Amino acid sequence: MRGLFLFLLCVGLCGCATTAKYEAKLNTWVGVSEDALIASWGVPDKTYATSSGKKAVQYVHKETVRTGGYTYTTPQTTYSSGTIGDKSYNGTSTQYVTAIEPVQKYKLSCKTSFVIDNSGKVESWHHEGNDCVAE
Numbered sequence: 740m741r742g743l744f745l746f747l748l749c750v751g752l753c754g755c756a757t758t759a760k761y762e763a764k765l766n767t768w769v770g771v772s773e774d775a776l777i778a779s780w781g782v783p784d785k786t787y788a789t790s791s792g793k794k795a796v797q798y799v800h801k802e803t804v805r806t807g808g809y810t811y812t813t814p815q816t817t818y819s820s821g822t823i824g825d826k827s828y829n830g831t832s833t834q835y836v837t838a839i840e841p842v843q844k845y846k847l848s849c850k851t852s853f854v855i856d857n858s859g860k861v862e863s864w865h866h867e868g869n870d871c872v873a874e
Contacts, residue, residue, distance in 0.1 A: 756872035764873045765851070765864045773855045793862070794855040800870065801848045808842040 768776055773796070777783070783796035812835045820829040847870035856862040 756874045758872055761866065761871050761873040765866065768853065768861045768864065771861050773853075773859050773861065776853060776861055792857045795852050796855060797850060797852045799848070799850050800868075801846070802870065804845045804847060806843050806845070807840040810837060810839050812837050 773794070776796070780798055784799045785797040787795040787797075789795065814833050815836050816831055816833045818829075818831050821827070847868075849866060849868035849871040851864065851866045851871065853864050854862045
């Protein structure tokens, strides 16, 4: 649970990347030529031709992020009170306990598809996945 919290905190602090910002970036490609798209995004991972003469190009991004795998110490304080003979006492003692944060892997992916119309311009886009974000 601690590893997941640290991972989400890091993701949250990394420039506030959001899906809304990614979609705004994708909207800038509508009406732009396929050649310009490929010049910027690179060669597509997949290309589909439709029966109406349109084309769909798809870009796929996959990544595995690892967190954890480290050892840390945390203080553990014990409170005690009692009586020894006719004297009472209150006290505390602190011990440092070693814990190991297990390695956790998170799979991130984003598939982005653009539909290219018959004139060779981007007509629309679609994305899916848990890592379709932009800063």
